[in-house]
Amino acid sequence: QSVLTQPPSASGTPGQRVTISCSGSSSNIGSNTVNWYQQLPGTAPKLLIYSNNQRPSGVPDRFSGSKSGTSASLAISGLQSEDEADYYCAAWDDSLNGYAVFGGGTQLTVL
Amino acid sequence: QLQLQESGPGLVKPSETLSLTCTVSGGSISSSSYYWGWIRQPPGKGLEWIGSIYYSGSTYYNPSLKSRVTISVDTSKNQFSLKLSSVTAADTAVYYCARRHRSVMGYWGQGTLVTVSS
Numbered sequence: 570q571s572v573l574t575q576p577p578s579a580s581g582t583p584g585q586r587v588t589i590s591c592s593g594s595s596s597n598i599g600s601n602t603v604n605w606y607q608q609l610p611g612t613a614p615k616l617l618i619y620s621n622n623q624r625p626s627g628v629p630d631r632f633s634g635s636k637s638g639t640s641a642s643l644a645i646s647g648l649q650s651e652d653e654a655d656y657y658c659a660a661w662d663d664s665l666n667g668y669a670v671f672g673g674g675t676q677l678t679v680l
Numbered sequence: 681q682l683q684l685q686e687s688g689p690g691l692v693k694p695s696e697t698l699s700l701t702c703t704v705s706g707g708s709i710s711s712s713s714y715y716w717g718w719i720r721q722p723p724g725k726g727l728e729w730i731g732s733i734y735y736s737g738s739t740y741y742n743p744s745l746k747s748r749v750t751i752s753v754d755t756s757k758n759q760f761s762l763k764l765s766s767v768t769a770a771d772t773a774v775y776y777c778a779r780r781h782r783s784v785m786g787y788w789g790q791g792t793l794v795t796v797s798s
C-alpha cells in the first residue's frame with residue numbers, strides 16, 4: 570500500500586479535460602509541496618509538476634497542478650493521445666526522520 | 681546536460697547483497713542543495729523511494745528498507761552507490777537513480793532491471 574492514494578485508472582477522449590487526485594495526510598501533503606511525474610511506457614519517470622503547480626520548462630501548459638489541505642490534483646486539458654501514461658504524485662513525509670513518498674500511480678487511457 | 685547512469689549486476693541470488701552504482705555526468709555530485717538517490721519499481725507496480733545521500737555523506741532512508749540499505753558517495757568518481765542486503769524475490773525491480781532538490785526529483789537515470797533469483 571502506498572502512503573499517498575491515487576485512483577488506479579483514469580480515461581478520457583481527445584480534447585477532453587481529466588483530473589487525477591492524490592490524497593495524503595498532515596505529515597506529507599498537509600505540510601509539504603506535491604510533485605507529479607509522468608511515466609511513458611518503458612521509460613523512466615519524468616518530472617511534470619513541482620511545488621504543487623509549477624511546470625518545468627518544456628512541459629505544456631495543458632498540465633496543471635493544485636493542492637488543498639491534504640489532497641492534490643493533476644489536471645490535463647485538451648487531452649492528446651501522447652498523454653497516455655502512468656502518473657504519480659509524490660511528496661516529502663515529515664514522520665520519522667523524513668522520507669519521500671509516492672502515490673500508487675494512475676494509468677491514464679486516451680480513448 | 682546532466683545525465684545519470686545506473687550500472688551493476690542484473691541478477692542477484694536470494695539472501696545476497698544487491699549492489700548498484702550511479703555515475704553522474706554533466707554536473708558535479710558535490711553541488712550544494714542536491715541530494716542523490718535511488719527509487720525502485722517492481723515489474724508492473726508503482727514507484728518506491730529507497731533513500732538519498734548528500735555529497736557530505738548525510739543520508740535519508742525509507743523506514744521500511746532502512747535496516748537493509750546503505751547508500752554511499754564517491755565524490756572523486758562523481759558516483760554514488762546502493763547496497764541492499766538479504767534480498768528476496770520481492771526486491772526484483774527496475775532501480776533508478778535520481779537527483780533530488782528538496783522533494784523534487786528532477787533528473788532520472790534510465791533505470792536498470794535487477795532480478796533476484798537462484
